[in-house]
Amino acid sequence: MTKFLNRPEDAVTESLRGFARAHADLVHLEDQPRFVRRKTLTPGKVALISGGGSGHDPMHAGFVGRGMLDAAVPGEVFSSPSTEQILAAAEAVGSDAGLLCIIKNYAGDLMNFEMAMELYDGPNASMVVQDDVGAAGGSATVGRRGVAGTVVVEKIVGAFAEQGGDLEGCRLLAESVAAATRSMGVALGGCRVPTSEKPNLELPLGEMEIGVGIHGEPGRRRGPITSADAIVEELMETLLADMQPKAATPLLLFINGLGGTPPMEQYILYDAAARILDAKGLTVARSIVAPLCSSLEMPGASITLTALDDQMLALWDDPVHTPGLRWGV
Amino acid sequence: MTKFLNRPEDAVTESLRGFARAHADLVHLEDQPRFVRRKTLTPGKVALISGGGSGHDPMHAGFVGRGMLDAAVPGEVFSSPSTEQILAAAEAVGSDAGLLCIIKNYAGDLMNFEMAMELYDGPNASMVVQDDVGAAGGSATVGRRGVAGTVVVEKIVGAFAEQGGDLEGCRLLAESVAAATRSMGVALGGCRVPTSEKPNLELPLGEMEIGVGIHGEPGRRRGPITSADAIVEELMETLLADMQPKAATPLLLFINGLGGTPPMEQYILYDAAARILDAKGLTVARSIVAPLCSSLEMPGASITLTALDDQMLALWDDPVHTPGLRWGV
Amino acid sequence: MTTTQDATQATALAILDALCARLIEAEAELNALDRAVGDGDHGHNLARAANALLAIRDELAPLSVPEMLKRAGKAVVMSVGGASGPLYGTLLLEQGKGLPEGEASRADWARAFTLAVEGVARRGKSAEGEKTMLDVLGPAARAFEGAVDQDFASALAALSQAAVDGHLHCRGLHASRGRAAYVGERSVGQDDPGATTAMICVQLVAAKLAEGAA
Amino acid sequence: MTTTQDATQATALAILDALCARLIEAEAELNALDRAVGDGDHGHNLARAANALLAIRDELAPLSVPEMLKRAGKAVVMSVGGASGPLYGTLLLEQGKGLPEGEASRADWARAFTLAVEGVARRGKSAEGEKTMLDVLGPAARAFEGAVDQDFASALAALSQAAVDGHLHCRGLHASRGRAAYVGERSVGQDDPGATTAMICVQLVAAKLAEGAA
Ligand SMILES: Nc1ncnc2c1ncn2[C@@H]1O[C@H](COP(=O)(O)OP(=O)(O)O)[C@@H](O)[C@H]1O
Ligand SMILES: Nc1ncnc2c1ncn2[C@@H]1O[C@H](COP(=O)(O)OP(=O)(O)O)[C@@H](O)[C@H]1O
Ligand SMILES: [Mg+2]
Ligand SMILES: [Mg+2]
Ligand SMILES: [Mg+2]
Ligand SMILES: [Mg+2]
Structure with missing residues (x-):
């Protein structure tokens, strides 16, 4: 294949290892279950997590850091992360102030985030980005796909959380940004x-x-x-x-x-x-x-x-x- | 062609127009002759310019701004800019503190920068980056090609110029960085x-x-x-x-x-x-x-x-x- | 000395092994089906599920069948990802939950299967007719429950046939769930990857049980 | 009333037009040659030079031939870019500088041509034998100077033939200047783009002058 790979199955693992090392000043990679979190968390801040299939870099792991996400949960290439991964990330970064999940509108992401939040013990909320007007079908039943607009939501809500916005405020803002995108x-x-x-x-x-x-x-x-x-x-x-x-x-x-x-x-x-x-x-x-x-x-x-x-x-x-x-x- | 283009001949022009508009807070595009310069120059600072064929974005126009270049001179795709362009850029950003040209080692770039500096009226110096050890031949006669190492030179010397480094200091530092790359x-x-x-x-x-x-x-x-x-x-x-x-x-x-x-x-x-x-x-x-x-x-x-x-x-x-x-x- | 309990456990483990082997083998073929809707991971997801189960096989082996199903379902739900992880995991989990502890009748099995399929629909917020695995699982569960009073071989044949028919019918549907929903009209005439794996699994389970019954 | 001066100017303009047309026409072919050394802009550069000259044609037309050459050379040097802009610009500029104001003899032309080629070598910090345009221009200038005492047609024939021979010889050389130097041994047997344009230009000029002389 015309790609730089060792074992193709290891692509996500090796890439994340390189990513975490190259950006060790900002992020930390957990493995088993796998997620990327900020090196230093801000106590008392609403935590933002996002995730989804890999292959969309820098989204989402590249947006972990000050003013954006607290954790990102990368699945296999183009495949939703597992419930276990999302739960582990939530437990690692979630605070008493709450945890907001920013989810792209794909069946797998929805279900895995939903199940993880059923198991997660702290205050949390979720919102779904559906910004893609390009598809031929779908919107009547499954809504629209979540694509690049997710970055805009993560940036704006990330800044708001950094300023001390509360969980419901973050969620409402995320909904407004998504609705405007x-x-x-x-x-x-x-x-x-x-x-x-x-x-x-x-x-x-x-x-x-x-x-x-x-x-x-x-x-x-x-x-x-x-x-x-x-x-x-x-x-x-x-x-x-x-x-x-x-x-x-x-x-x-x-x-x-x-x-x-x-x-x-x-x-x-x-x-x-x-x-x-x-x-x-x-x-x-x-x-x-x-x-x-x-x-x-x-x-x-x-x-x-x-x-x-x-x-x-x-x-x-x-x-x-x-x-x-x-x-x- | 599998590319987003209007008239292929206009690719560099349209792209630079978009670039200058998207980054209007940082840069300004001059046309005829064409170059990109910082929106606001720092008086008394040694000015750094670089340039070369287009198609290597963000190099060089993307490195115009605080801590890096004062101007970039983009040629046609993969083709050295003209003497006239380089001279115009030099005249626009060159200061009494001097002007340093960072040149990648290609015959066209060398000659056009050399001729422009023969015509330029202020204090100036030039240095040539030749970091590419990959080629089969060439080094004995024409030296090595200048490639990605140029970015490192521009970053480090850009910071030094920003701190008030003088022209000869900037040139020597540029030579040291290039030699270490x-x-x-x-x-x-x-x-x-x-x-x-x-x-x-x-x-x-x-x-x-x-x-x-x-x-x-x-x-x-x-x-x-x-x-x-x-x-x-x-x-x-x-x-x-x-x-x-x-x-x-x-x-x-x-x-x-x-x-x-x-x-x-x-x-x-x-x-x-x-x-x-x-x-x-x-x-x-x-x-x-x-x-x-x-x-x-x-x-x-x-x-x-x-x-x-x-x-x-x-x-x-x-x-x-x-x-x-x-x-x- | 082999008890009925042991025999059932042994059958369950044999089915587990066969299913895992079959899904790992089908990986490329299932990815190809999924690629047609612009994705391409369905085979990987199912192979990951199979590997997750094989990894805890020793842990599963001593469990009663309902516990084995629940433990397997949880592993798939938790660790697989994609849409099929939660959905197939839920199917296993709910099947386990629907069975009585101790001896279960064929009717108990059929009932639990129906409940498990309903669990999948709840998890997916979806229904039959939307061109998903439910278009195989739903008819299969109904056929099995309807035929469970007949002799076991006939009931299994009805189960298997319903899966095949459901899969065929599903091909003609317009997708309104999952990634394929975005393909719109273009999905009509194409096989749904999840419906295909559902058919493969149902058929394999029916065949294994028929072997045991014969 | 047409003076010799007018006639020379007219010839110069006719040659200019023919050269520009020829270079614009050859763009794709010259790009292809340059692509073999990993570049692909030689044709564009020369077409840009031709267009730069056509853009100032009205300004060139009234000038004496030496002034016309200097002005043309300056335009090419200043506005074309690439390696060939400065090099061909220098060739024109130095040719203009090398001619006496007023009537120039054929020997004056040949001398100026030699000086211009030396100017190119200085600008490029290069010499014959490095697989560049100099491997055509050098032999051509020597041949012309050597034959300038013969009848004009023979001198032009010698000029033209030297360009062709130089180009052929150049093909066998190992590049040590320009982009092709990095190709190493692989450059042997390939035509140098600059040498090819030099041959095209020398031949065209010789042919035009021969027409005028006939
Ligand atoms: N909401 C849903 N309800 C039921 N089944 C679904 C739903 N969404 C997807 N599916 C099934 O899952 C299959 C896709 O699984 P897979 O490719 O593993 O996950 P993903 O869609 O996340 O890539 C589809 O073919 C479909 O049968
Ligand atoms: N240092 C040099 N001296 C003489 N001729 C040179 C030199 N460098 C390049 N050339 C000539 O220029 C030609 C390449 O021109 P062009 O493709 O327009 O420029 P670039 O090399 O900048 O892309 C080469 O084929 C060669 O004949
Ligand atoms: Mg997927
Ligand atoms: Mg070039
Ligand atoms: Mg899929
Ligand atoms: Mg070239």
Whole structure:
């Protein structure tokens, strides 16, 4: 396989070992059951945990640190972590102030977090991110998938928890940010799970999948690759139609690389998206262009928009110091 | 082409426009002639400029900001910027304290920087990074290529200039850091320049190029892809044989993704490299794992080692606030 | 001297071994099915479940059958991950919980199976007709309970046939649960990975029990 | 009324136009040659040079030939980038500097060409034998200077032939300058992109002058 691997089954283990060592100033890796937690916890703070299948780095382990998560629970590649892992992470970082689980909307994640919280003994709450407007079906029954918008929730609520927000406040804020957030992706090719011989999403050369999920789930439309402007226009139209932001609302515009698309192209997409928002008289208040919720080496990108209110905007700007996201001095 | 593009010829222009807008708090883009400079210059500071072909993001434009570069001069993809561009950047950021050019060792970069400095009117100095031990030939006549080690030079000397280091001090430090730095890359596939129909570096599936350059230049050996451990061992043996670090020397271990290799694999490589250094009794003092000197979407990575002295170590830790590299609070 | 109790335990362990072997063997095939809905881990998840069970086999061996099922279910629930970990774990756990301690009749077994399938539906917040494992498990449980008064071979045949029919019917459904729900219309005509493993497991259990009964 | 001066200017402009057209046309082919050394921009760089010259054509047109060459060289040096921008720019600039203002003899042209090639070598800190454009330009300049006393057609033929021979000889060399130096032994047997453009340009200039002379 065209990958740097020893035994494919060990990919997540070795990668997390390297990750924990490279960022030993910020995080600590527990094994059996496996989770990543902050090196030093802040007593009395509401603890934030998230988790899900691996292969979306830096999400979530890369967001453990000051101003974001207290623990992250990585499953196998593209596979929900187990109940046991989530419970162990909760017990390690949960405080009397409470524990908030930020869950992406996938059946496995939902069930495992739910069962872990049934077993967890402290005050806790959960919220589910469902920001992906790209899929063809699903929303009526299972809701929408949780994708890159999760990073926005983790950043903003992470800052709020750091400032002393209480559990119910954190949960409500997380719900508000999630409700104000929409994402949609596009892939120009597939990605390969280390232990699989075949790619997830088999796209003929020159075709793209509009509305793709972060595991290569099919989207709403497949067709020949068109210009960056035309692609962005299709994504933005869908996002904006669903979101209906008011003209004065400050928007966060987040271009997320899916892994195989270099920064040069991510910035081309950003430029196209910003031009569209300008033309509609909408305001880009904050921007981020980076592969924060990736899909292994998938060539593709997603666009996330969040309609920020004043509180969210201030919390977005608050310092964050994690392996995968840093700012504020 | 499997890329997000409008007119391929406009890729660099549109991407830089997006970049400058997304990071308008930190940088400013000039056009005709084109360069990126800090939004606010620090008067009296030695100015640092670098530049080279585009396609290596975040290098160099992503390193413009506090604690690193004052200006970056991006050429077309994989092609040196022109004399005119470099001169314009120099004139925009150069100060009475002087201007230091950090140049990667490629004929075009050397000549264009040299000519620009012949025309530039203020105090200036230049230094050339040649850290790549991977190539088969070249070093006897043209020296070595400049690759990811350039980032280390820019970071450390950037911090020194910020602290008030003078021009000759900056130049000498840059030379010392460069002399203490070695890099070597490996590619598992090629990359495609937007305006080209064909990939740079045509590797049969399942083969790797050991010692590859950051434009897909052939390395010293081509062969079947082996395990991550075996690949890292080959790179590390070559680096360490050339470098001969003393056991007590604090090392910077920098795993650089070339673009198409996801963080999961970069951390697997880090883990392998760190284990090798441990086994040899060498000390990993600082670590960084990130695609900082990429080659478009090339699947591959490079390893950079720098033997840090106390001054370099302290300067490495100094705050840096650029679009592509941030830390320190 | 072998008691009925021993025989039942031995049968349960033999079925456990066979199931684990079969799931480990089917890993690649099940991953491929799951890849069609943009995922690809169903085979890994089930193989992980099988390995988790084999790892505690010595611990399971001396237990009574209901305790064995509960312990096995807990291990799968806790350690496997994915959607199928909790779901198949719940199936085992609830099957164990539904059996009386001591001697259990065939009717007890059938009843417990129905209760276990209901437990899965609760855990998944789902129902038959949504193109999941429930579209195999539900009909299978009903068929077994309906035929349990007949001779054992016929009851097992009905169980097995219902699983196959359920799997076939499931293929034509439009997914509204799990990852496949996002595929929309494109899911129609494709096999659901969880329904496929459910059929494989039901068939294997029926065949093993039939062997024992013959 | 057309003066000799006008005629020379017109010839120079005609050559400029032909060169630019030829380089723009050859872009893809030259990129392909450069890709073999892991780069792929030589064609772009030369096309950019051609376009930079076409963009200032109106400014060049009224200039004397030496001034025209200097202005053209400066434009290429300043605005093209890559290694070939400075090198070809220097070639034009030094050719212009090497010519006397006013009427220039063929010997003056040949001398200036030799000086210009020396300028390129200085700029590139390189010499013949390193598998670069110099391996075409050097022999071409010597051949022209050596044959300039013969009739013009023969001198041009010698110029053109030397470029072709230089290019062929260059193919067998081991690169020790430019990007190709890193390819090591693998460069032997491959054409150097800069040497190829040098041959194309020398041949085209010779052919154009021969037309004019005929
Ligand atoms: N809510 C649910 N209720 C019942 N079964 C479900 C549900 N969600 C998923 N499934 C079943 O689980 C199978 C997928 O299992 P698996 O691939 O192991 O987990 P994941 O979906 O987390 O990747 C589906 O094919 C389906 O049969
Ligand atoms: N130092 C040098 N001296 C002379 N010619 C050189 C030198 N370096 C490169 N060249 C020539 O330049 C050509 C490459 O030009 P180009 O591809 O445009 O620039 P770059 O090498 O910067 O990509 C080479 O084929 C070679 O002929
Ligand atoms: Mg999964
Ligand atoms: Mg080049
Ligand atoms: Mg699955
Ligand atoms: Mg080139």
